[in-house]
Amino acid sequence: MAKKQTKKETKKQTKKDKIDKSKNLISLLKKHGAQVYEDLENGEFPKFSIPNRSISNIIYDKKLRQYVLGTNTSLRSSRNSSQLRSFTQLLWLAFFANKLTHEKKSSTLRDVYYSSQAFAVDFEDQGESDNIIVDLEAVLSQPREDFYVFPEERSSIFGDLTIEYTIPGYEGKTQNLSSHPDGYAIGPSMTSAELVDTSAELVIAIEKGGLFTRFVEEQVDKKFKSIIINTGGQAPRSTRTLLKRLHDEMGLPVVILTDGDVYGEHIAMVIKSGSANAAHLKGLTVPDAKWMGVWATDIDKFKLPTIPMTESDIKRCYDLLKDPRYQEGLWKRELEVFIKIKRKAELEAFSKYGLNNITEKYLPKKLEESKSF
Amino acid sequence: MSSNEQFNQISPSEFFYRNRDLAGFSNPTRSLYTAVREFVENSLDACDHSGILPNIHMTIKAVDPEKPDPKQYILTVKDNGPGIPSKHVPLAFGTVLYGSKFGLKQARGMFGLGATMAILYGQITTNKSVKVKSNADGKTRFDFEMLLDIQKNKPVIVKKQETPSSEKGLSVSICLDGDYSKAGTKIRDYVYQTSLITPYATISFDDPKGEKFHHKAIIRSMPPAPTIIAPHPYGIDVETIRRMLVDTHYQIPNVDDKMIEKVRKELGMSKKKFTYDEIMKKTEKKWKSLSRPVRVVISLMSFLEADFEKLQRIRIEDVDLRNNKLVYWDYSTSQTLVAEMDVESHYYKQLANTVQGESLTHFLSKRFQRVGPTAALEFCKFAKFKPETRVGNMTDQELVKLSDALQTYEGFRSPDPTCLAPLGDGPLEKGIERRFEPDFMAVVQRTASAYSGFPFVIEMGIAYGGKIETRGTTVYRFANRIPLLYDEGSDVVLKVVKDTDWNRYKVKNDSAPMIIVSHICSTRVPYKTVGKENVADRPEIEKELRLALQFLSRKLSGYMSKKGQAEMAKKRANLYSKYLPLVAQFCTELSGNKKEPNYKEMIKEETALTNSEGTLEEVKKNG
Numbered sequence A: 001m002a003k004k005q006t007k008k009e010t011k012k013q014t015k016k017d018k019i020d021k022s023k024n025l026i027s028l029l030k031k032h033g034a035q036v037y038e039d040l041e042n043g044e045f046p047k048f049s050i051p052n053r054s055i056s057n058i059i060y061d062k063k064l065r066q067y068v069l070g071t072n073t074s075l076r077s078s079r080n081s082s083q084l085r086s087f088t089q090l091l092w093l094a095f096f097a098n099k100l101t102h103e104k105k106s107s108t109l110r111d112v113y114y115s116s117q118a119f120a121v122d123f124e125d126q127g128e129s130d131n132i133i134v135d136l137e138a139v140l141s142q143p144r145e146d147f148y149v150f151p152e153e154r155s156s157i158f159g160d161l162t163i164e165y166t167i168p169g170y171e172g173k174t175q176n177l178s179s180h181p182d183g184y185a186i187g188p189s190m191t192s193a194e195l196v197d198t199s200a201e202l203v204i205a206i207e208k209g210g211l212f213t214r215f216v217e218e219q220v221d222k223k224f225k226s227i228i229i230n231t232g233g234q235a236p237r238s239t240r241t242l243l244k245r246l247h248d249e250m251g252l253p254v255v256i257l258t259d260g261d262v263y264g265e266h267i268a269m270v271i272k273s274g275s276a277n278a279a280h281l282k283g284l285t286v287p288d289a290k291w292m293g294v295w296a297t298d299i300d301k302f303k304l305p306t307i308p309m310t311e312s313d314i315k316r317c318y319d320l321l322k323d324p325r326y327q328e329g330l331w332k333r334e335l336e337v338f339i340k341i342k343r344k345a346e347l348e349a350f351s352k353y354g355l356n357n358i359t360e361k362y363l364p365k366k367l368e369e370s371k372s373f
Numbered sequence B: 001m002s003s004n005e006q007f008n009q010i011s012p013s014e015f016f017y018r019n020r021d022l023a024g025f026s027n028p029t030r031s032l033y034t035a036v037r038e039f040v041e042n043s044l045d046a047c048d049h050s051g052i053l054p055n056i057h058m059t060i061k062a063v064d065p066e067k068p069d070p071k072q073y074i075l076t077v078k079d080n081g082p083g084i085p086s087k088h089v090p091l092a093f094g095t096v097l098y099g100s101k102f103g104l105k106q107a108r109g110m111f112g113l114g115a116t117m118a119i120l121y122g123q124i125t126t127n128k129s130v131k132v133k134s135n136a137d138g139k140t141r142f143d144f145e146m147l148l149d150i151q152k153n154k155p156v157i158v159k160k161q162e163t164p165s166s167e168k169g170l171s172v173s174i175c176l177d178g179d180y181s182k183a184g185t186k187i188r189d190y191v192y193q194t195s196l197i198t199p200y201a202t203i204s205f206d207d208p209k210g211e212k213f214h215h216k217a218i219i220r221s222m223p224p225a226p227t228i229i230a231p232h233p234y235g236i237d238v239e240t241i242r243r244m245l246v247d248t249h250y251q252i253p254n255v256d257d258k259m260i261e262k263v264r265k266e267l268g269m270s271k272k273k274f275t276y277d278e279i280m281k282k283t284e285k286k287w288k289s290l291s292r293p294v295r296v297v298i299s300l301m302s303f304l305e306a307d308f309e310k311l312q313r314i315r316i317e318d319v320d321l322r323n324n325k326l327v328y329w330d331y332s333t334s335q336t337l338v339a340e341m342d343v344e345s346h347y348y349k350q351l352a353n354t355v356q357g358e359s360l361t362h363f364l365s366k367r368f369q370r371v372g373p374t375a376a377l378e379f380c381k382f383a384k385f386k387p388e389t390r391v392g393n394m395t396d397q398e399l400v401k402l403s404d405a406l407q408t409y410e411g412f413r414s415p416d417p418t419c420l421a422p423l424g425d426g427p428l429e430k431g432i433e434r435r436f437e438p439d440f441m442a443v444v445q446r447t448a449s450a451y452s453g454f455p456f457v458i459e460m461g462i463a464y465g466g467k468i469e470t471r472g473t474t475v476y477r478f479a480n481r482i483p484l485l486y487d488e489g490s491d492v493v494l495k496v497v498k499d500t501d502w503n504r505y506k507v508k509n510d511s512a513p514m515i516i517v518s519h520i521c522s523t524r525v526p527y528k529t530v531g532k533e534n535v536a537d538r539p540e541i542e543k544e545l546r547l548a549l550q551f552l553s554r555k556l557s558g559y560m561s562k563k564g565q566a567e568m569a570k571k572r573a574n575l576y577s578k579y580l581p582l583v584a585q586f587c588t589e590l591s592g593n594k595k596e597p598n599y600k601e602m603i604k605e606e607t608a609l610t611n612s613e614g615t616l617e618e619v620k621k622n623g
Helices: A002-041 A084-103 A109-119 A126-140 A188-192 A209-217 A237-250 A262-273 A296-301 A311-321 A329-341 A347-353 A357-370 B012-018 B028-050 B089-094 B113-126 B180-197 B238-247 B257-267 B276-289 B292-304 B308-313 B346-356 B360-367 B373-383 B396-408 B425-436 B492-499 B539-591 B600-612
Strands: A047-051 A058-061 A066-069 A073-077 A156-158 A161-164 A174-176 A194-198 A202-206 A226-230 A254-257 A290-293 B055-062 B071-079 B130-135 B140-149 B154-164 B169-178 B202-206 B212-215 B314-320 B325-330 B335-340 B440-445 B449-451 B454-464 B472-479 B482-484 B513-522
Touching: A002 A084, A002 A126, A002 B539, A047 A084, A047 A126, A073 A084, A084 A109, A084 A126, A084 B539, A109 A126, A156 A209, A188 A237, A194 A237, A202 A209, A202 A237, A209 A226, A209 A347, A209 A357, A226 A237, A237 A254, A237 A262, A254 A262, A254 A357, A262 A290, A262 A311, A262 A329, A290 A357, A296 A329, A311 A329, A347 A357, B028 B055, B028 B071, B028 B113, B028 B169, B028 B180, B055 B180, B071 B113, B089 B113, B089 B130, B089 B140, B089 B154, B113 B130, B113 B140, B113 B169, B180 B202, B180 B212, B180 B425, B180 B472, B180 B482, B180 B513, B238 B396, B257 B276, B257 B292, B257 B308, B276 B292, B292 B308, B292 B325, B292 B335, B292 B346, B308 B314, B360 B373, B373 B396, B425 B440, B425 B454, B425 B513, B440 B539, B449 B539, B454 B539, B472 B492, B492 B513, B492 B539, B513 B539, B539 B600
Parallel strands: A202 A226, A202 A254, A254 A290, B055 B202, B472 B513
Antiparallel strands: A047 A073, A058 A066, A156 A226, A161 A174, A161 A194, B055 B071, B071 B169, B130 B140, B130 B169, B140 B154, B202 B212, B314 B325, B325 B335, B440 B454, B449 B454, B454 B513, B472 B482
């Protein structure tokens, strides 16, 4: 009972937070607009100050346990003819973001690119518009999801979780996420929804769609009282946001199951402590998340069939060895074993011992193990 | 070689008949084009040398238009030149190697034998006569119809007719096998490019398909005509020196009847018989007015104590200056006789001078261009000749040494270009401007230079943009005002253009609307082949071409960077007029204001800034 009480309070708190966040964002955008307006009125060329996102300005914050941007900023001025275009693009995006936030309409990266054409602001390709979106994130220090711009790629979620939509037209409507065996796409409506109730005690994030389906079929949600999330490879930000909320708001531990290779290890790491690409953003990480496997040491332990690493796999291992987050513990140990054995194993490798081997044998063992690290 | 092989002498016509490939008459396509060239160039040369602004009309008509190519065509070229006096017409058009172009000066054709070759080719392929209409005096026009007797190298006049006419000029018409469908492009290019390099000429062309091309003269003045001049030391060999020595008349004249008649005439003693004393007496009085050969003959007479009758009976064998003896053959007694020579006599001096010839320094400074007395002295020092060496006394070895030294000595000034007729930068510029109407152009005429003693001048022009329709660098090559159209791959001009790193001059070589006009003028253009279509890469010529192109490219580069700046400034201005209104619009909505901020002044300032930075109009034409 006490637990539920806490949950409700948290919920209220987050709802309020959300409204505040939205208000803050709008006022921040308005502030920038007003500054530009004032400059023009005074016959001065307006400019934006954008935190520098180059490698040299990305540092690892040990306390936050994630990458953050340093203090370097660069100026984008409309006075400079080579920056005028991108300045205008950035201002337009601020204007567009304001519109989206105001009207609670969501958009995708691609949609932003096409919308620009209606305003005579031209982007050469989507790559250019994606860059401007990251620029605005950096200026506002807020992820694009806050101003209703979502990525195309969708990952999915399944399990006993009841949500309440907040998007216009669905406000107040609730949905339990265990009613449809294909799972539910993690889109804007999911990310912005209130997390109302759950019987789950665990979140299992899994790298692959195939295994996600298998887990649903094997009723892992019921057997292990869990919510299953398919990250679809490297977890998109909306998924990471949702993971963080499940952890923070619902108090659920998060475990991650990936392929037994260096990329799998890093997928887990990004969920745990963010990526260098998003160093300008905070609130996307789940520092307490645990990488459950497949570890390099599991390969030998569970006698998994393997394939040899490629050149680029090995290079990636050595690159990650330089990363400050891989300097100790499990992360360093597993990486070094990968380098040593120069072989890797897919999650599917378990099917050698039967299709349900992974859920029957491996999963319980690792879950048990995970409690101790 | 077998002993019973027959040796026949062949006539020049026959030689060319057998080797017509060499002269560009290898097939119907090439032949039609070559024939056009030969006639048009002859007409232009004739007009140039008479100072007449050329007006040339050419027609090519198919004898039977229905037939497929190759077929018979009638080619007619008519000019307003000086015409050819009627008595020379048969020889000029009916004989190979008859011409007036054997001097050292620049002309399009070398010997004028190309036209005869064209006539010969026409006759061979169609068996039809050549029709020549010539009016040289502005009173009478002579119309000839002729055939060539190839074996005898002689004209056969089929028909001759006189008509009163005041219109001077020459018209030549031949019937020949040709292929206009293949040669047409080249012929039209040829006519077009000729008009480009001859902007003072009006050239019109009616082609067999009924198209008319008319290129009107752009300028009304002709460049100065070239003069005939003495050779330059660099361009000389032993044989030429020997001929020059003969030419100088520093030889004991052949005392024949004709010579004796000349002596009598100059002394004013033609009629009667005169004694030796009378002759000598008259000589004393008239000495100063006598010509050199006459003086020599009289000097001989003085030692022989001969009158005219005795002179007729003898032949001079040797003038032995070492022993002061005169050796001669007497026909009447059939024996060799010797006469003593008096060293004190001024007749001796005359004779000695003649036999020994002039001094080397005198010979050099008088007989060669660009050699003055000082240069001659310095050259003697270099070649280790005594300056007072008499050229008449020089042995064969010494002549070889002299010839070698003349070519290795570096102190001579470069050859006199007055024998050249470059177009001049003015007319060249006009020609390019009117034909291409470019945004930018520059021309340069280099100072004269020489290769192996042949002077040459490089003229070059470069044009960019405007109405130039071709993309990439188009090179128009000319040599002695002739367009060169074939075999461009191996040409030295192309080589120089290709070697240029155009990026350095801010030009995108493969897409730039750029043309280069190159004109090499020389008394002898070093063509690689007899067909006269590409110029060999002599280092001297290549260097001059390179310098000319570099000069022009630098100018173009200046234009391009100004153009670049102007375009950049314009782009900048456009940028502000495009984006500032958007910035204003977005920030107004974003900030919740009702009225847009006052930003218009800012655009105005930016645009004004641009204008003061210079526009394209100002940088146009800085050549």
